[in-house]
Amino acid sequence: MDLNKLFEYSKKIWDDDSVATNVELFLLRKPKNDDVILFSMDINNELQKDLLKIFLDNFRRSEKRKYKQSNYDVVTSGKFDKEYYTTCAKDYNGVDKFIKLFDEEKLDNIKGLDETDFFAYAVKVLMDDEWFIFIAPFAKVSKISATKVIGNLKNEKLTKLENENTVGFSSSISMIIQKNQILMTNNLRHFEKCCGMHSEFKKRAESILGKIAEFDSIEDIEDLMKTIDSDSVIAKRLTKMDQHYDRVASFFENKNEVKKVLEDEAFKEKFKDVKYENGKIKFEKKNRHVFITLISDACYETLVGKTKGIDGGF
Incomplete structure (x- = not known):
């Protein structure tokens, strides 16, 4: 997977302020039957820019875009630093099924669900004649905050923020999808969960x-x-x-x-x-x-x- 190409294109639409027409957000729900369900979310331009910035910040250093990409091995992958792992739709049925999910009709009504029902988010970036998707963990802020107390410090005054229904978009990208290929950056358990690898x-x-x-x-x-x-x-x-x-x-x-x-x-x-x-x-x-x-x-x-x-x- 050409991470340089994906980075440069993302930077281009960021600089041209054309994010609104190129970035889509999905939330991933994992039901009991082991199949992921996608929910398409309506988001404003400011959040679209913030989400794209997560990708840009992850790969801003050219060194990270040049890490070795090895074929995914069910036993040895994850044991080495500064290395990515790739697999294709033809390698595993679960991988094929997960990639195809993004071409199918998505649900857009999350009525009756709350932030605890989702485990990941996916951002789809539309390119000139193709697209790529990056995926990262999604959780309640109260769950990912070590202190359990979140505040806003401004003008020498600390104001507590109520975080019961506040969600967090992790900046730690675990997977990238392009065409029929998946690249894993670090969180192999996330990949296994998304693709039903168990x-x-x-x-x-x-x-x-x-x-x-x-x-x-x-x-x-x-x-x-x-x-x-x-x-x-x-x-x-x-x-x-x-x-x-x-x-x-x-x-x-x-x-x-x-x-x-x-x-x-x-x-x-x-x-x-x-x-x-x-x-x-x-x-x-x-x-x-x-x-x-x-x-x-x-x-x-x-x-x-x-x-x-x-x-x-x-």
Whole structure:
């Protein structure tokens, strides 16, 4: 995603004072069925300028516009500073569904709802022949204020502001959408919530466990099935395994080699709660994560130095 292009265009319409015809605001509501609902809001020109300024302020430093953009990885993304992550509609159904939401008819009546019903806001910036959207958290000011007391200091007098129904637009942009691509800046949990990734991870995890079950090589595989809902880390790691099924299949087709790994001095302590007996791999329920590391074939030995280790990418 070309952040320089988006920044320069935003700056242009800001300088030309043409914000009113180029900026739209939406509030995002997350209902119980895991689908986001968009509400289109009518806002004045002053607020439109303030919202666009959030984007400009975020990327005013050219360095931030040049951060590395890596493909989103369900296991390793979020572990590095000064890096953005991208994914496309074709990669996940939830991503495709969320992006398409902005092309559908939006609700514009929030009667019966209050500020606690929304978790994020989205600003759509119309360009000459395309558009982009940035998304950030939205909450009651009383919720995001550490002091719980907000005032206005003017002419040596402090006046308390009633903040019960006052809302805050966070300046911390978590996502940017352009065409069929999403760029994540920092808040990956926000991305997961918007795109219903919990359901995506659960579906992919069930898929890979179903394929693994066909090898009839694991005892208590049903236990892993039960933990998918409650353990997001397990679900994500299984999702990545589903995305690299050839690697998983190769592991189980050569499962007789597992005993060598379990007895190897470099890995023995790591996998002490995993056993291989009578063609079956057994594991302690309390150490499911270690078991996932084993069956993802994460153990390795370097070709030249013969150094042994575990691939943290799985």
